[in-house]
Amino acid sequence: MAAPNVRTSSFSRNISVVSSPQTPGLKNGPNGTTFVSTGIRDLDRILGGGYPLGSLVMVMEDPEAPHHMDLLRTFMSQGLVNNHPLLYASPSKDPRGFLGTLPNPGSSKEDKPTVPDPDQGESLRIAWQYRKYMENQKNSIDDYSNDFDMRKPLERQFLAGRPIDCVSLLDSSDLSVAQDHCATFLSKFPRNSSNLTSIGRIAIQSFCSPLCEYSEKESDMLSFIRLLKSMLMVSNAVAIVTFPPSMLSPSSSVRLQHMADTLLSIKAIPDGDKELEKLLTGYKDINGFLNVHKVARINTQVPVILEAKTFSMSLKKRRFLALECLNQAPVDGSSGTSYGTSGSCSGSSKSGALDF
């Protein structure tokens, strides 16, 4: 039954994948994916390189913590620094005003000399042959992502004349306007096999906010996200959408979570919680928690299992956003720090199926 031509073309080499992308702010990932930086180096590292091109990132907001804004800000700033066109939508009257709060790139290691001593280089005989490689690597990293100084507004040069499209979600009674904006924006970045000249970034803030007129129509919002996701899959763009899950019915919220390629959530840290203070080192510096629920898996079936799902968000030197694993003693899931723990709790309720 086996026709001979069944086996002939099982393996074909895709040469276009091998060549490294010339566009700044891109990095090749596994399985023919390309990564775009999140704007936070730690998050890039956690996610295995960044947000994959063509993926939809959903961030679940916490009404008590504004840190989803930091994720949006760094994502947008990184795009502007790398000269990626940007579409920003938010339920505010003046979405363009948000651009004034974007952070500026800075070096978190400015007190250390970044240029290595030439004498030092001489003494490193063994590493000499690798020096070219190391420099290359350093350059590519610098191209790819920056550290952002959260206290310094983004310099004019990164904003002036850049293709930035701002949409207010308040204006329209339904989502068709936003959808048209996304469609026209994404149509500029069709996915061709070789052509990786420009990358689009879409940031949508507080998508299901009750301020918007359409907030009653959950089915509209779901189909908007579904179409956005479908359009992303065939374009060279990344979209990050934040939404408040508490404003939605539980089933719609779960539907949104299913549609996300990468799913993150923000959790506020309770102020002056004595128990937590004892458990965590550096409690004073932590601003909030970031949970990683899902890491995008495009072109692969293997799930990414992270060492930790909950990370603390803090500002290093009060300026640079850093994510760290919690230095936490292994306690039961009742610490309530994450949606993730609640997720595994729901799993444990079915543990009757397991016989130990």
Added chain:
Amino acid sequence: MDRSLNLLDLALGFDEQLSDPSPLSGKVVLIEDCVETSGSFVLHQLMKRVLSPHSSDSLIFLAFARPFSHYDRILRKLGCNLATQKTNNRLVFVDMLMMKCSDGEETKDDVSAVAKLFREIQGTVRKLRSVTNSNITVMVDDMSLLEIAATNSNSDHVLDFLHYCHTLTSESNCSLVILNHEDIYSSMERPAFLLQMVCLADVVIKAEPLASGLANDVHGQLTVVNKGISRNSGKGSSRNKLQNFQFRIKENGIEYFYPGCRS
């Protein structure tokens, strides 16, 4: 044909003696998963089985969740070339990513998009039937996305679609494989849609995370309920049994093992 069958194959009714070469024909298989654990790997495995070079079965795949390139890459790593199968007319890949169901007033011929989709499937099944007499499998990679796509018109249409697809299993002896997300409905009081699907299904495969949390070498557990009664009356055994095992997903295959028996 058999490289050793894995636990999932056995639970689905494939056996070493090949007493029944296609135990899933005429059956409905429902795969349920949740946010933490995706069940799509079961689809990939069933796709590979349907398209294996030892059979001549054909596959109609309705892709709501991922484009062709995604499946092509994954199946290639599993040792199955979808592009070749497409040219051999064994795979009909229907890209439903951009499917839109408009409101009633826009459709001219009074047929909803879901009904149109079913007609398309029915037509394809008939066409394949006329060429070959082998089994046809219809797969839907994400039923919940069809629900979203269709809610604008009428939510009952999806249920109707499901029932019509079910008629294909008895009419043309097709298999129907559906992936859906169970946790969407967990907050509803009477999730009619999910219950209907579970009721229709002959085999329910449920993918869950481990109760003890994430682990690197165990990616989750599967619960398989096989409601089917074995048709080879020699055994005459009712196979309504529940099986539970754990899995680890790799690029080129999936390891299944009973809890605590990982070699």
